[in-house]
């Protein structure tokens with residue numbers, strides 16, 4: 401049976417892509433929109449491209465959890481950080497299915513959220529109800545899914561095979577991650593203005609990126625010996641895509657690292673439809689852009705003993721709206737592939 405959904409935040413970049421995916425999803429019925437500054441407007445007034453000629457032009461509603469619970473089967477929040485933890489409480493307490501694209505329920509420790517996001521955290525009891533929704537790894541979903549961050553998705557999927565199989569020195573992980581500008585959302589800011597970004601590369605939030613605690617939290621769940629990682633983010637002069645370039649020393653005593661590491665990637669991901677393994681043929685951004693894929697390649701350097709892993713996603717799909725729909729599919733027992741693009745657009 402089709403599911404009716406509520407979408408909060410259609411005016412943002414992630415919300416726009418999510419609306420497009422949900423509109424074309426074979427198991428989604430009615431999509432009701434809830435907003436913030438655009439309440440009362442028609443969708444065509446804020447996102448004309450989302451409404452085709454002759455199609456229904458939905459109105460943006462004032463957020464109303466009772467209406468959502470009455471009319472919908474699930475709610476997607478594509479709102480800025482600090483919104484769901486203020487307004488989603490009624491839904492969480494009623495165990496109503498929620499998929500949250502923001503960072504508000506990803507960190508299990510409220511103090512850590514307040515330190516890294518500089519905003520008040522969600523209630524500790526509500527945080528306990530959330531599952532971290534990295535689709536390839538969560539054992540079972542709760543009714544509240546914290547969709548992972550874009551950089552965290554690329555980094556964790558790149559590192560999983562070598563961390564879970566104890567193939568690297570856990571104190572040696574260095575992640576050099578780069579993102580297109582759509583990752584910054586639609587708000588205007590000097591750091592993402594055309595003059596700053598065009599023909600330029602800018603390192604930002606060095607050692608203070610909010611995805612550091614999220615990545616460390618999940619890596620520690622996989623291997624409690626892990627202490628920290630070195631993590632740097634750079635803004636690329638492109639619209640969509642993230643490349644996480646990851647370096648680590650291979651653990652001592654591993655015989656034939658090249659073969660063992662390749663086998664670990666194959667064993668970890670052989671039944672995962674959205675992971676595309678490139679082996680030593682390292683992927684570029686266009687190997688994942690406009691798809692829900694994570695394209696992963698790796699190379700072992702026998703001279704330095706370092707494994708290089710390159711993990712590439714589309715930040716708005718696998719890094720946000722695509723993974724949210726994948727979680728929706730899994731939450732309702734649908735095939736996890738439905739409604740999601742699997743072929744990247746190279747041109």
Ligand SMILES: NC(=O)C1=CN([C@@H]2O[C@H](COP(=O)(O)OP(=O)(O)OC[C@H]3O[C@@H](n4cnc5c(N)ncnc54)[C@H](OP(=O)(O)O)[C@@H]3O)[C@@H](O)[C@H]2O)C=CC1
Nearest residue numbers: 409411412413414436437479480481502583585586715720
């Ligand atoms: N862009 C990306 O690549 C990724 C984004 N995310 C996360 O997804 C979420 C959305 O990101 P993105 O689309 O880039 O951000 P945008 O800045 O483009 O959009 C933010 C959205 O949140 C809405 N919003 C803001 N405040 C409120 C409020 N008080 N109540 C309801 N809605 C509100 C905005 O509505 P209005 O315009 O009316 O203010 C807008 O629709 C963020 O939490 C982000 O961290 C996660 C992974 C990747």
Ligand SMILES: CC(=O)N[C@@H](CCC(=O)OP(=O)(O)O)C(=O)O
Nearest residue numbers: 481502503549550579580583584
């Ligand atoms: C290019 C760019 O600015 N990207 C954003 C990613 C935002 C994001 O996904 O952050 P949340 O954890 O709030 O979901 C950043 O680096 O902060």
